[in-house]
Structures are given as C-alpha cells and as structure tokens.
Amino acid sequence: MKLADRALAAQVEAVRADVVSWRRHLHAHPELSYQEHETSRFVRELLAGFGGLDISSPTPTSVVAELVGGIPGGCLALRADMDALPITEESGSEFASQNHGVMHACGHDGHTAMLLGVARALTGLRSQLPGRVRLVFQHAEELAPGGAQELVAQGVMDGVDAVIGAHLDSLLEVGRLGLVAGPMMASSDEFAITVRGVGGHAAEPEHTVDSVAIAAEVVTNLQYVVARNTDPQQPLVVAVSKLQAGTAENVTPGTAELAGTVRTFSDGVRAAVPGLMERVVRGITQAHGASYDFEFKYGSAAVVNDPVTTERVRAALRRTFGADGVVDFQPTMGAEDFSAYQERAPSTYFMVGAGNPERGIIHPHHHARFSIDESALSTGVQALLSATFALLPQLGPDRPA
Amino acid sequence: MPRLAVDAGPEVEGVLADVVAWRRHLHAHPELSYQEHETSRFVREQLAAFGGLQVSAPTPTSVVAELVGSRPGPRLALRADMDALPITEENGFEFASQNRGVMHACGHDGHTAMLLGVARVLARLRARLPGQVRFIFQHAEELAPGGAQELVAQGVMEGVDAVVGAHLDSMLEVGQIGVRSGAVNASSDEFWLTITGVGGHAAHPESTVDCVAIGAQVVVNLQHLVARNVDPREALVLSVTQFNSGTAENVTPGVAELVGTVRAFNQELRQRAPELMERIIGGVTSAHGASHRLDYRRGYAPVVNDPGITELVARAVRRELGAAGVVEVQPTMGAEDFSAYLQHAPGTFFRVGGSNPGLGISHPHHHAEFTVDETALGVGVRAFVAASLELLGERHLDRANEG
Numbered sequence: 001m002k003l004a005d006r007a008l009a010a011q012v013e014a015v016r017a018d019v020v021s022w023r024r025h026l027h028a029h030p031e032l033s034y035q036e037h038e039t040s041r042f043v044r045e046l047l048a049g050f051g052g053l054d055i056s057s058p059t060p061t062s063v064v065a066e067l068v069g070g071i072p073g074g075c076l077a078l079r080a081d082m083d084a085l086p087i088t089e090e091s092g093s094e095f096a097s098q099n100h101g102v103m104h105a106c107g108h109d110g111h112t113a114m115l116l117g118v119a120r121a122l123t124g125l126r127s128q129l130p131g132r133v134r135l136v137f138q139h140a141e142e143l144a145p146g147g148a149q150e151l152v153a154q155g156v157m158d159g160v161d162a163v164i165g166a167h168l169d170s171l172l173e174v175g176r177l178g179l180v181a182g183p184m185m186a187s188s189d190e191f192a193i194t195v196r197g198v199g200g201h202a203a204e205p206e207h208t209v210d211s212v213a214i215a216a217e218v219v220t221n222l223q224y225v226v227a228r229n230t231d232p233q234q235p236l237v238v239a240v241s242k243l244q245a246g247t248a249e250n251v252t253p254g255t256a257e258l259a260g261t262v263r264t265f266s267d268g269v270r271a272a273v274p275g276l277m278e279r280v281v282r283g284i285t286q287a288h289g290a291s292y293d294f295e296f297k298y299g300s301a302a303v304v305n306d307p308v309t310t311e312r313v314r315a316a317l318r319r320t321f322g323a324d325g326v327v328d329f330q331p332t333m334g335a336e337d338f339s340a341y342q343e344r345a346p347s348t349y350f351m352v353g354a355g356n357p358e359r360g361i362i363h364p365h366h367h368a369r370f371s372i373d374e375s376a377l378s379t380g381v382q383a384l385l386s387a388t389f390a391l392l393p394q395l396g397p398d399r400p401a
Numbered sequence: 402m403p404r405l406a407v408d409a410g411p412e413v414e415g416v417l418a419d420v421v422a423w424r425r426h427l428h429a430h431p432e433l434s435y436q437e438h439e440t441s442r443f444v445r446e447q448l449a450a451f452g453g454l455q456v457s458a459p460t461p462t463s464v465v466a467e468l469v470g471s472r473p474g475p476r477l478a479l480r481a482d483m484d485a486l487p488i489t490e491e492n493g494f495e496f497a498s499q500n501r502g503v504m505h506a507c508g509h510d511g512h513t514a515m516l517l518g519v520a521r522v523l524a525r526l527r528a529r530l531p532g533q534v535r536f537i538f539q540h541a542e543e544l545a546p547g548g549a550q551e552l553v554a555q556g557v558m559e560g561v562d563a564v565v566g567a568h569l570d571s572m573l574e575v576g577q578i579g580v581r582s583g584a585v586n587a588s589s590d591e592f593w594l595t596i597t598g599v600g601g602h603a604a605h606p607e608s609t610v611d612c613v614a615i616g617a618q619v620v621v622n623l624q625h626l627v628a629r630n631v632d633p634r635e636a637l638v639l640s641v642t643q644f645n646s647g648t649a650e651n652v653t654p655g656v657a658e659l660v661g662t663v664r665a666f667n668q669e670l671r672q673r674a675p676e677l678m679e680r681i682i683g684g685v686t687s688a689h690g691a692s693h694r695l696d697y698r699r700g701y702a703p704v705v706n707d708p709g710i711t712e713l714v715a716r717a718v719r720r721e722l723g724a725a726g727v728v729e730v731q732p733t734m735g736a737e738d739f740s741a742y743l744q745h746a747p748g749t750f751f752r753v754g755g756s757n758p759g760l761g762i763s764h765p766h767h768h769a770e771f772t773v774d775e776t777a778l779g780v781g782v783r784a785f786v787a788a789s790l791e792l793l794g795e796r797h798l799d800r801a802n803e804g
C-alpha cells in the first residue's frame with residue numbers, strides 16, 4: 001500500500017493547482033439549482049480533455065463520467081453537487097461571484113473542482129484501478145425535490161456497488177475529516193396547513209370562526225408531536241416557519257395559512273409524523289368549529305451511513321491523514337439529498353474540514369461571507385482517492401466475503 | 402303633554418319630499434372621510450337658504466349651523482355624519498353612486514338629509530323656540546381618529562347642555578325608533594404587537610427563538626383576558642385579526658407581527674385592557690426568551706347614553722309615533738365616534754329603523770347592496786324634531802341659568 005499511497009500523493013500534487021483554479025472559476029460563475037448550464041458545460045469539457053472517460057448527461061445540467069480500470073472489479077460511484085444559492089456574495093475575494101444575487105455559499109464549487117481533480121488523477125492511475133468508477137456531477141442539491149432522486153431515476157445507480165460523497169465544512173478545522181456511521185443528516189419534509197374558519201367583523205366574535213386564534217392553537221398543540229407523542233430518543237424537529245392571516249385591524253380573516261418543515265433521522269418517526277400532525281390539526285379545528293387542509297410533502301430522506309463502508313473509509317483515511325486527521329462527526333438536523341443514492345447501495349458521506357479561524361474563515365454555510373480554506377481541496381481529493389482505492393477491491397462479484 | 406306648545410307637524414310634512422331628494426343627491430355623490438368637499442358645500446348652501454342660521458365650517462369639510470331661539474333656554478346639539486365608504490356600489494337604482502369605488506353604504510347620506518330637514522323645520526319655528534340648537538354636520542366618522550374629536554377640539558361642544566344623534570339601521574324595521582340607556586356602541590381600540598425572537602435555520606431549533614410558536618402562545622393566552630380575567634357581566638372582545646410571520650418552509654423567522662382590535666362598553670375595563678394584555682404578552686414572551694413591543698392605540702370611546710336624556714327622548718318620540726314606534730335595542734360591539742361628544746355633555750344616540758324585507762331592503766351596513774327604506778327618513782325627522790322640542794322645553798337642562 002505504501003507504493004499506492006505515494007502514487008496517489010503524487011497525483012494529488014499534480015492536480016492541486018488546477019483544482020484551485022477550477023474552483024475559483026466556478027466560484028466566480030455560480031448558477032442556481034436546475035440552471036447549471038455553464039457549470040455542466042465547463043465540467044463536460046474538462047472531463048473530455050482528460051481522456052479515457054465515458055461521458056453522458058442524464059439530465060440537461062448534470063454530467064456523469066465512467067472510468068473503467070485496468071483490473072476487473074466492482075463499481076464505485078463518487079458524487080459532487082454543483083449548484084449555487086440565491087445569496088448576494090459579500091466575501092470581497094477577487095474571484096467573488098460575477099453573477100449578482102447568486103453565490104456558491106455552500107462549497108459546491110469546491111465539491112465539483114475536487115471531483116474533477118479525482119477524475120484526472122484516476123485517469124492517470126487507470127491501469128492500477130481495480131474496477132470501475134462512476135463520477136456523478138449532480139445538479140440541484142439545494143432545491144426540492146433535488147437532483148439526486150432525478151439521477152437515480154435516470155439509472156445512474158444501476159450496477160453501482162457502493163457510493164461515496166463528501167461535503168466541505170467551514171465549521172470543521174481545515175485538514176480534518178469528519179465521519180460518522182449511522183444517521184448523519186436528517187430527513188427533510190415540508191407541510192402546508194390551511195385553517196378554514198368563518199371571516200367577519202372583528203367586533204362580532206359570535207358570528208365568526210376565528211382562523212387566527214385556531215391557527216395559534218394548532219401551532220401550540222403541534223408541539224405535542226415532539227414533546228409527548230414520539231420516542232424521546234429519536235431527534236425530531238417540527239417547525240412552523242410561516243403563519244399568515246388577515247389584512248385589516250377590524251376584520252377577522254376566514255383563513256390562516258401555515259407552513260413548515262419536519263426533520264428526523266428515524267424512518268419510523270418520519271412515517272408516523274404526518275398522521276400525528278393531522279390528528280392534532282383535525283382535533284383542534286374540529287374543537288372550534290373550523291375545517292382544514294393538510295398537505296405533507298416528502299422531501300429528502302435522512303443521510304444514514306453504512307457502518308461497514310464507513311469503517312473501511314475511516315481506516316483508509318486514518319492511514320493517509322493519521323489518527324488526528326479523522327474525527328467523529330456529530331449528526332446534524334440539516335438535510336442532503338445524497339440520501340437518494342444511499343437507498344441504492346451501501347455508502348458513506350463525510351465532511352472535509354475547510355474552516356480556519358486564524359484566517360477569518362468561520363462563516364457558516366449559506367452565509368453571504370461563507371468561504372473555505374482552499375487547502376481543504378487537496379485534502380478532499382486525496383481523501384476521495386484513498387477511499388476509492390480502499391473500497392474498490394472489496395466490491396464486485398468476487399469481492400471478499 | 403309636551404312642555405312647548407309648538408305644532409311642528411305642517412313644517413315636517415312640508416320638508417319630507419326635499420329630505421328624500423337631498424338624500425338621493427348625496428347618495429349619488431358620495432365622498433370619502435376627510436374629503437367631503439362637495440357634500441359640505443351642498444349642506445352649507447342648503448342651510449344658508451333656510452335663513453336664520455349662523456353657518457360656520459370648523460374644519461375644511463364639516464359644517465356647523467347655530468339657531469338661536471327667541472328666549473333663553475337649554476342649548477342643544479344635534480349631529481349627523483356625512484362621509485361615505487370605499488365600497489363599489491352594487492345597487493341598480495337611478496341615484497346609485499356616480500363616484501365609482503365610493504358608496505354611501507352606512508346611511509350617512511340619510512343622516513345628513515334628515516338633519517337638513519330638521520334644521521329647516523326648526524329654523525321656521527324659531528320665533529316660538531327657547532334656547533339654542535347647534536346642528537353639527539360632521540366629516541369622517543368612518544376613519545380613525547374620526548371627525549368628532551376634531552370638532553370637539555374646535556369647540557363645537559362649548560356651552561352645549563345636551564347632544565342627540567341618530568343612525569339609520571338596516572336591521573331594524575322601518576317605522577321604529579330604537580332607544581336604550583347606557584352603553585349602545587362599544588369602544589374600538591387597535592393594537593400592533595411585534596414579537597422578536599431569533600431567526601435561523603428551521604432544522605436547528607436550539608439556536609433559534611421561534612417567534613411563530615411564541616406568537617401562537619400569545620394569541621392562545623390572550624383568550625384568558627376575555628374568558629378568565631374580567632367580570633363576566635362586562636362585554637369585551639379581543640380579536641387578533643392579523644398574524645404575519647415567515648417566508649420560507651425551512652427558515653424560522655425572527656419576527657412575528659400581530660394586529661388586532663379591542664372592544665368594550667365599560668370605560669374602566671377599556672382602560673385596563675392594555676395593562677392586562679401587556680402582562681400576558683410579557684409573561685409568555687419572556688417564558689420563551691423572546692421580546693415584544695405592544696403599541697396600543699386608543700380609538701373611539703364607547704357610546705354611553707345618559708338615562709335622563711334617553712328617557713325624555715323616548716317619551717317624546719313615543720308621543721309622536723305611538724307606543725309601537727319606540728323599541729328598546731340591544732347594544733352593538735360596533736363603534737361610533739359620537740362618543741366624543743358625550744364626553745362633554747349628556748346625550749343620547751338613537752337608531753332609526755330602515756329595513757323592509759318585503760322590499761328586499763335587508764343588507765347590513767357596509768354592504769355593497771346596502772340601502773334603506775326612504776320612509777325611514779321622515780320617521781327620523783319626526784323623531785329628531787319631537788326630541789328637540791322636548792329637550793328645549795326642559796328648563797332644568799339649561800346649565801347656564803341653573804339655580
């Protein structure tokens with residue numbers, strides 16, 4: 001393995017400068033979810049230049065490239081997301097967004113550049129590659145329903161034996177990698193509730209069914225779903241993030257509109273929540289003579305890492321970066337549509353530290369001053385390559401038991 | 402027997418056709434609150450033509466006319482409001498609004514026409530009347546802060562011993578006059594409440610202070626004020642009519658804006674309402690680590706009729722219309738700025754029935770098809786004239802010559 005590690009390190013070193021410049025180009029030209037036209041063209045052109053890759057576009061703004069190694073084996077998918085956010089950049093860097101109101105504020109520019117670096121490194125190591133690698137450059141991670149499920153429906157996971165993804169993390173120190181087996185990121189579902197009362201003059205409550213007061217009762221009683229109705233050991237968030245009702249001081253409105261999000265790691269809790277919520281909404285509205293509409297939209301599932309795959313990757317990363325370089329990642333209630341791939345193959349998703357408080361790189365993701373320490377990019381490329389060479393020999397038809 | 406031996410009958414009969422014509426003219430040319438320019442000009446011109454009245458304009462769109470009787474006596478104020486509403490009329494009659502989007506949907510056209518009629522009748526009886534009558538044609542009843550308090554500030558209630566007003570009522574049968582002593586219209590105050598939490602990602606409740614959930618708790622707990630905190634015999638309405646917070650499914654907003662109205666008949670209860678609200682809101686928001694700002698704005702005071710004046714008016718109207726013509730009405734939680742006059746002199750505010758379901762006249766006030774049976778106008782003029790003669794004949798009302 002020493003030889004392979006040294007060969008990998010050399011490949012990483014060879015692409016280091018290009019990865020940084022690709023990332024800067026992408027950072028200056030961010031595109032919103034489902035609109036990654038220039039980004040995907042840029043990716044396709046670079047991949048074509050590397051040679052030896054079988055390139056396709058399963059959807060208008062995504063790119064998939066397949067590399068068949070010199071040694072037969074299984075198939076590993078590596079995924080990067082490419083979309084930016086509707087945020088006006090305030091970083092002040094010389095490669096700041098040239099597309100006003102759109103910003104790579106989540107680090108997907110870095111993800112794309114890293115996976116391009118991995119692609120070029122792997123084409124250089126092709127003869128030593130024990131199996132096939134499918135490089136998935138995904139569109140629209142930030143916007144429901146998300147590009148991942150669309151690509152899965154297009155068959156990008158067909159024949160895949162394992163899948164890996166990584167996310168830069170500005171709150172994790174640069175140089176470190178964060179892993180966790182089991183639940184890592186929460187499911188993310190949305191709901192919309194309309195409380196239908198009877199509008200009328202606010203001075204005559206006896207002639208109205210007050211949608212504002214009843215909506216308030218609904219919000220208040222929905223807290224029971226988290227506090228009293230579900231397993232206290234299963235993390236759950238039910239957040240009503242919107243409540244809109246009424247237009248005038250002296251008119252009781254006939255309807256109130258509520259909307260919000262539900263997050264959990266547990267499939268069981270996730271399946272139970274819509275029923276529990278609707279029971280509360282039905283009971284409260286009925287109690288006060290109102291009616292309701294309840295809509296629950298399933299979004300992305302929880303990111304849950306396969307323990308075996310995660311431990312294999314953790315062991316490989318420890319060899320490459322030392323025990324100090326690999327830390328336990330605390331699960332977060334944030335969501336990721338990487339879960340769509342996980343439903344098709346064993347997988348792990350890990351974090352690549354990119355924060356550097358000494359250099360003022362401390363802003364959270366989706367912040368207008370979000371940035372990364374660019375040395376994280378080489379760390380990410382090397383980690384993905386290490387994981388690839390650690391996992392591939394274990395995959396495929398004649399993998400070890 | 403009325404104390405004044407004055408027969409107003411022929412003068413009243415003589416003015417009724419004009420009252421209907423004036424009302425139709427005003428109905429066709431409605432003007433919004435504070436914009437009653439043509440309306441007030443029309444009123445001023447009619448009053449000038451009656452003769453014997455001192456006409457003034459305390460504000461740009463109001464008119465006051467003073468009638469001085471032939472001998473000392475009580476000083477009486479009679480009030481009509483003149484403004485229309487931002488409603489598009491859906492009535493098909495030929496005198497429907499010619500001013501699109503503006504409509505006399507509360508009957509103030511009728512109030513103005515009736516008071517013009519009363520002014521002409523009393524002006525012609527001047528030589529036989531004691532005391533003084535001040536006719537107040539008020540602007541802007543429908544829009545806070547209201548014209549009444551402005552006219553009071555201009556001195557229209559100075560020296561007044563009693564004040565009488567009336568409102569047409571499309572829910573009361575035509576031919577009837579509705580009276581009541583004590584409270585008849587509620588106060589109307591408004592509040593604006595801002596609840597400030599800490600916004601953030603909806604997936605991270607531990608780093609937000611959720612103003613939607615806290616605002617909901619505030620609305621829920623405010624119900625205690627009506628249900629558990631006040632004397633159950635006192636009517637009180639607290640309505641939260643607006644709740645605005647949040648823009649996205651996955652972002653917990655930092656601020657919730659709530660708006661509402663408070664109505665009461667009891668002035669003392671009304672005074673306490675903001676303090677009780679402040680206690681509930683302060684407690685609930687601080688319990689959950691949020692802060693708040695309550696902006697409580699006083700609107701119209703409750704209309705509380707003086708029992709003595711109300712009884713005198715009821716007696717006179719009963720004599721004029723017969724016992725069946727006067728009914729006791731229930732108070733309404735709707736508000737009226739006539740209360741501003743009542744802070745300065747005892748008085749009464751009565752209702753003039755205008756409904757006639759047989760003719761399809763049954764729509765509520767502020768409705769696009771609101772109207773009144775015009776025979777109500779004559780009944781109103783007769784009631785006003787009878788009430789005026791009754792009160793002018795009451796020596797004890799004359800505070801200036803008391804003792």
Ligand SMILES: [Zn+2]
Binds near residue numbers: 106142365366
């Ligand atoms: Zn993001």
Ligand SMILES: [Zn+2]
Binds near residue numbers: 106108167
């Ligand atoms: Zn992201």
Ligand SMILES: [Zn+2]
Binds near residue numbers: 507766
């Ligand atoms: Zn009105």
Ligand SMILES: [Zn+2]
Binds near residue numbers: 507508509542568
């Ligand atoms: Zn009115």
